[in-house]
Amino acid sequence: MTETPELFPASYQAARSRFRDELPRVQARWPAAHLARHAVAGDETTTIDWIEAPATGQQEKLLILTTGEHGIEGYVGAAMLQLFIEAYLPRLAPANTGLLLIHAINPWGMAHRRRTNAANVDLNRTFIWDAGDAPAERLYDATFNPGYDQLMPLLNPRGAVRSLAWSRLAFAARLLRALVTVGPGRLKAITLEGQYRHPQGIYFGGRTVPEETAVLMRLFRAHIARYRQILHLDMHTGYGPRYQMSLVNSRWEPRASTELAQRFAYPLVVKTTPNEFYALRGDMIDWVYTLQREAFPDKQLYATSFEFGAYGDSILAGLRSMRTMVEENRLYWHGVNPPAEARIRDAFAELYAPGDARWRAKAVADAHVAFSGILTAERFA
Template structure:
């Protein structure tokens, strides 16, 4: 029975335990545990299954780029192991399965890494100094996004957020505020959605894993598990601006009725996105391969303007607590609200997430299945 693990360590052990079963079908299977620089006891774990005859297809599934989101990702990965992996042809299909891209974040129930960097704003090959010119609205909104006092008066902070939100909505409008908050920023290391001053070790690790893992395959599909964005009752397949196929075609191919492109009209703009970087990698180093990658976003709060404001509120308050400290009462409330944003406690939400995952895997695995 598929369950959500209670900790990063439990999740890692469960993932590693599938090695023997995979090896029985893919003899050329290996587990690579890549230790984190800041804490070698925490690892990103990579299972690679090489096909025995020809590298026709590669299925990539990744979890935990935003640490806390890895708990639902772990359950989806377990569902794949339990119900779908046996339907693949080990002669022609390879697997690249990655547990906890951001192990520190998952272990500590945080979204960012230990340096407060959002790894999905950090995949960038060029000079990070150039990124300082992006996100022009963030400096003006910094007092709103980054309160400088400890989070002691929780009730006052909630009321103050409402007032500041109304004022900023009047000046900037909700769309510009959303873009400024979510795009990624490269100047304020204590701020929200900080993309870093340079590439993080976790990012370098994943770049190497993808370069090595994609080599030789004719058809590559990557599904990256996330939570937070979108309607509460429907998984959204979020595609890269580099993906040229229309939404209707992708919905049919990947078994989800809701497809959104990562742009301001359908999702939001991102700098340093992992999947965008993969598309560039594939075009540059694997031009003969057919390539597709997308984020599977399992919505939590919902996608109304009110729910988006609630999400931004807890993002700001959580960062304020991390950077400035706060009272035990505030810390407990923020911890619970933050977990609800990325891992709702309602059992019906989890069951719907599994149902959406099954629908997706039924379609995707059909493209890869034994004929």
């Protein structure tokens, strides 16, 4: 078993090689397992890699594990994927259980330590259900979330950062004004809901289906079609309390959070409703639920996200994450002076890929509790 510090990869390339090297271990129990990849924009240095393994007998249950939808979050994602392969694959039954294990949905973002893909698109705003009759401009609706525009100077300040202290002072002043004029609840909602018209802005959802999203949609559809019961676990970081991973359920999951907490014997379960989390458009897990409902109504699905919080869940931590997002995006588009750049990059890494040993140990411990609770309750192990 890999020790906790080694579970967390140092680079995208290292994480990818390790994942590819796991194929023989999977094949030992799923002989037909194979590795596949999609080179994003034709570039072999940034590939979405996956291992698919059909059940050896009756195709009853499908386990999907996805990581790195938000690029930089893939470092923790890769750790959890490795943990799952080592500790939980041995508990599954190849006779009736198939696998779809996905390493780095957004490889460019993971390699470049950004949340977005190369076009600044937040992929978790792009899984918009297409019933087959709407043009892309209606799905990726430029008029969605109009409130975002009045917050442009706060969320997307222009120009290079000359002094980090001054830029933070200006941010604090704009933030204070926004808190007074739109209120804290609306401010959070407007920011996180995403937008489809400012390509250099934070939480940009693009103008059409991104390549990475199209690959994932195809994989989900093809695999879910073959099985009766689907369990999908998706790995994220950044949201929630610092030392307690949150299970974040889709708004389409019919069961209440309290019921699921009890069922999985897991202490923190929330749902993406405005009350418990925040509403957004284009969420991947919502899309998987919609796929099940619209295309495979006879199949049983449970899909959820593991959210490993980093800054914490206080109001101040929330505002600090917003500032980190704004600064990192400004750095990317407009540049900063070098000492400020290092501080911004550190703050961003601290939010999405923490290096602290105690944090990592607790993340691994929480993942164990959640993996085993969910696998048992869903009768996968």
